Amino acid sequence: MIDVKNLTKDFHNTKVLCGITEHIEKGEKVVIIGPSGSGKSTFLRCLNLMEQPTGGEIFFDGKEITHLHDKEINEVRMRMGMVFQHFNLFPHLTIQQNITLAPVKLKRMDAAAADKKAKELLERVGLPDKAKAYPSQLSGGQKQRIAIARALAMNPEVMLFDEPTSALDPEMVGEVLQLMKQLADDGMTMIVVTHEMGFAKEVASRVMFMADGGVVEQNNPKEFFRSPKNPRLREFLSKVL
Amino acid sequence: MGFADSFRQNFIEADRWSYLWNGLCTTLLITFFAVILGLILGFLVAIIRSTYLRTHKLLIPDLICRLYLTVIRGTPVVVQLLIIYFVIFATVPVSKTFVAVVAFGINSGAYVAEIVRGGIMSIDVGQLEAGRSLGLNYTQTMRYIILPQAFKNVLPALANECIVLLKETSVAGYIAIEDLTKGGDIIRSQTFSAFLPLLAVAAIYLFMVVILTKLVGILERRLAANDRR
Numbered sequence: 001m002i003d004v005k006n007l008t009k010d011f012h013n014t015k016v017l018c019g020i021t022e023h024i025e026k027g028e029k030v031v032i033i034g035p036s037g038s039g040k041s042t043f044l045r046c047l048n049l050m051e052q053p054t055g056g057e058i059f060f061d062g063k064e065i066t067h068l069h070d071k072e073i074n075e076v077r078m079r080m081g082m083v084f085q086h087f088n089l090f091p092h093l094t095i096q097q098n099i100t101l102a103p104v105k106l107k108r109m110d111a112a113a114a115d116k117k118a119k120e121l122l123e124r125v126g127l128p129d130k131a132k133a134y135p136s137q138l139s140g141g142q143k144q145r146i147a148i149a150r151a152l153a154m155n156p157e158v159m160l161f162d163e164p165t166s167a168l169d170p171e172m173v174g175e176v177l178q179l180m181k182q183l184a185d186d187g188m189t190m191i192v193v194t195h196e197m198g199f200a201k202e203v204a205s206r207v208m209f210m211a212d213g214g215v216v217e218q219n220n221p222k223e224f225f226r227s228p229k230n231p232r233l234r235e236f237l238s239k240v241l
Numbered sequence: 242m243g244f245a246d247s248f249r250q251n252f253i254e255a256d257r258w259s260y261l262w263n264g265l266c267t268t269l270l271i272t273f274f275a276v277i278l279g280l281i282l283g284f285l286v287a288i289i290r291s292t293y294l295r296t297h298k299l300l301i302p303d304l305i306c307r308l309y310l311t312v313i314r315g316t317p318v319v320v321q322l323l324i325i326y327f328v329i330f331a332t333v334p335v336s337k338t339f340v341a342v343v344a345f346g347i348n349s350g351a352y353v354a355e356i357v358r359g360g361i362m363s364i365d366v367g368q369l370e371a372g373r374s375l376g377l378n379y380t381q382t383m384r385y386i387i388l389p390q391a392f393k394n395v396l397p398a399l400a401n402e403c404i405v406l407l408k409e410t411s412v413a414g415y416i417a418i419e420d421l422t423k424g425g426d427i428i429r430s431q432t433f434s435a436f437l438p439l440l441a442v443a444a445i446y447l448f449m450v451v452i453l454t455k456l457v458g459i460l461e462r463r464l465a466a467n468d469r470r
Contacts, residue, residue, distance in 0.1 A: 050370060070378060078376030088371035101385060102375035147371075154375060224369050 001026040001158065001189060002047060007056035009213075014044045019056065026157075029190045031200040031221075034210035035236060040193045042161050043210065047191065048080040049073050078106060081151030085163040086130055087143040089135040095122070095146055096131040099153045108154065121149040125179055133199060139144040141172030145179055152183075161181065161192040197241060209233045251437045257428050260302065261438075264424025265445060271341045271420065272407045278346025278407065280399070283353025286310070286384065291361040296379065306354070313351035319412045321348055326416040330464070341413045349406050356402060360395035361387060386398070393464060400457040404450055420444060 002024040003118055009017040016039045034042045045051040047058065053066050063074050090098050099121060100114035107211045110118060122128045125145040133145055144164055151159060165173045177199050184190055195202065200207050203223045208218040210232065217230040224239075228234050235240065242250075252258045286306045295305035313321065322344040330340050364387050372382030414423035425442035429435050 006460070048374060050374060072376050074373075074376045077374055080374075082371075082374035084367060084371065084374075086365075086367055087365040088365070090368065090386055090390075090395065102372075103378060105381055105385060106376055151375070 001027075001199070002191075003059035003062075004047075005055075005057045007043070007046060008041070008054045009046060009051060009056045012018060016213055017046070017053075020213075020215055021207075022215065024189070024191065026189055027187055029184045029203055029205045029210060031053050031194070031195045031204035031206070032191065032208045032210055033195065033200060033214075033240075034196070034235075039213040041162055041212045043130065044191060044193050047158075048077050048082055048160060050082070051146075077164040078102075078108070078154050079157050081148075081154060081156035081159045083144070083159065083161045084163070084166045085146050085152055085166050087140070087147045089143055089147055089150070091135050093134075094131065095133050095138075098135070098146060102150070105154050106154075109224050114153070117153055118149075121152055123177075124152075124182075126175075139172060140168045141175045144168065144172075144176045148179060148183070150177075158189045158191065161190065161194065163193050163195070164203045165194065165196055186194070195240065196239075197225070209236065211236075225232070247434060247437055251428055251432050251434060252441070253470065255340060255431075257431070260419070260424035260427050262419065262424075262439060264419055264421040267338065267419060268407070268410055268413075268421040271345060271410045271413060271418075272340060272403070273351055274342040275345035275406055275410070278342060279349030279353050279402070282347065282350025283357055285348065286354035287357035287361060289386075290358050292383075294362065295366075299430050304373050310351050310354060313348055314355075318345070318348045318409055319415055321437065322412060322415055337413075337416055337418045341410065341418055343408055345406060345413075348409070349402060352405075353399060354401055356395050357391065358396045360391035360398075364390050364393060383469070391468075396460045396464060397457055400453070400460060404457070407453070408446060 002023075002086075004020055004022040007017055007020040008015070016049055020043060031041065034040045041052055042223055046053050049065065049068075056066070058065050060076055060079075063219075065073070067078065090101070093101065096115070096118050099118040102115045103109040103117065111147060118129070118131065122224070127142055127145060129150075130138065130142065130146070131223055135146070138146065148164075154227070164180070167177050168176065173196065177196060180190070180192070181201070181203050192199070192204075204221045205225040206218060207221050207231075209216050209224075209228075211232050217228065217233050225237070232233075252261075267362055277359050286309065289299050293299050301355045322341065325344040325347075326337070326340045332345075368386055368390070369382055372386045373379070377385070410420060411422040413464040414426065419427065425438040426467075427436040431436070
């Protein structure tokens, strides 16, 4: 589904990604872990072109996407949902409007269909009574669940999660991970940058360890956590587990 | 001469109050349309400037905007008014009021632009990213996500800019427009008494500014209450 070939990204002459080649299948749940500054968020943000790669190629469903026009980039983004560390809900809109804005303005649904979809999504994320509320009235965990619902409203084929629980109070991490697990069980293709090792063990089909702008080691979660081979990974795991 | 006589002479005789009344109407007319022109220009410039700052697109329009801001904010409004009247519209037969609206509108636009640009740049970049990640293009993200929030944040500052503009139009007399200030001055030149006519002019400005400031205060409290919901 997503093919990455020799992807590089520089920020002001600093190499952040040094030639990543990866293949992600439909239905996979890839969890990316690694120390801060390892390039994991940048890698994720390159996939939907929130960052323009410096070099290399990204194929999405067989189509190369790093040299598209703005209009085609927007079409790619409509098919890839993204969830951010800081939720980035639209504070001036109600929860309902947060969810329906994109599908309606992008003419994917008419207003009535979008409202119906929003209602379904709010049920799904367990917040059916918040449609008329504003983001500032919600807790962090609730905000992130709404952010997930907002991304799902576009019926994406892939969901990208950029440290979705890092800004949450500890007691709210569980509800967001629970929802993400549900999403995984429903068969969504997911790429998740996170520090939640429990989630990686339980939900991932593949865990990737990134350091210094490259993928250093990857494996299924069982092997990955039981017998890490790379010394950097061993050191990292000894610190976080 | 007592106060009553002086009052009668300055305002009642020969219907001199009408200089103030007509002048006030002119002042309000110029202010109203200059505010509208200033808002349109200001938003346009602010959008171009912030687009350039965030995306490095629109370099040439941005350069033009920066030149506009530098020139307008770097020269006195009276000089701008005179240049627009005696140079730019020298050979074009247009009404003086129209010239004043253009001059004050262009002047106000520069200040509105900087206020609005500050408002746009103060919106977290995550809002732009969230909009773009959903597939909205830059224009749609601006229109539905960034500008509504920025506008709300700068509304009090914009209202204050309107109040400033109301007072700044008092130099319209330089191109012989009979605005409120000029109206008072005409009475002074007819009655040879400066005190009452000029005091009346000042009182009318002060009254309008106090009322408008009160309205801005109510507006600010409403917006703050909205934020707490």
